[in-house]
Amino acid sequence: MSTVETVMVMLLVIDALALVALVMLQQGKGADVGAAFGSGSSNTVFGSAGGASFITRLTVWLAVGFFAISFGLAYIAKQKAEDLGTLGLPVIQQAVEPALPELTPDPEGVDSDIPDL
Numbered sequence: 001m002s003t004v005e006t007v008m009v010m011l012l013v014i015d016a017l018a019l020v021a022l023v024m025l026q027q028g029k030g031a032d033v034g035a036a037f038g039s040g041s042s043n044t045v046f047g048s049a050g051g052a053s054f055i056t057r058l059t060v061w062l063a064v065g066f067f068a069i070s071f072g073l074a075y076i077a078k079q080k081a082e083d084l085g086t087l088g089l090p091v092i093q094q095a096v097e098p099a100l101p102e103l104t105p106d107p108e109g110v111d112s113d114i115p116d117l
Contacts, residue, residue, distance in 0.1 A: 019066060026055055
């Protein structure tokens with residue numbers, strides 16, 4: 001495994017764990033009746049809107065990063081698969097089934113085994 005691939009896999013794992021943690025930290029839209037009337041939310045670190053917008057934005061960027069890293073790893077895997085085909089490894093040919101023999105018509109036009117009705 002190359003160094004770039006190792007770093008990308010490590011970033012993908014860290015990104016996935018951070019994404020799971022942020023999703024678990026988020027509250028639902030109707031989480032608290034008191035929060036709808038501003039019960040103490042103005043005293044938070046992120047202001048009166050709370051951390052919802054910051055956490056939501058961070059979650060979106062982590063999801064974008066997750067997909068970007070995943071596509072990067074898929075591209076590296078595709079390149080490795082193409083390189084294996086050019087290393088001089090024997091190419092396996094698929095077996096071709098023999099064609100069925102052609103049926104020749106009866107010279108009399110009728111099979112002699114079938115009785116006339």
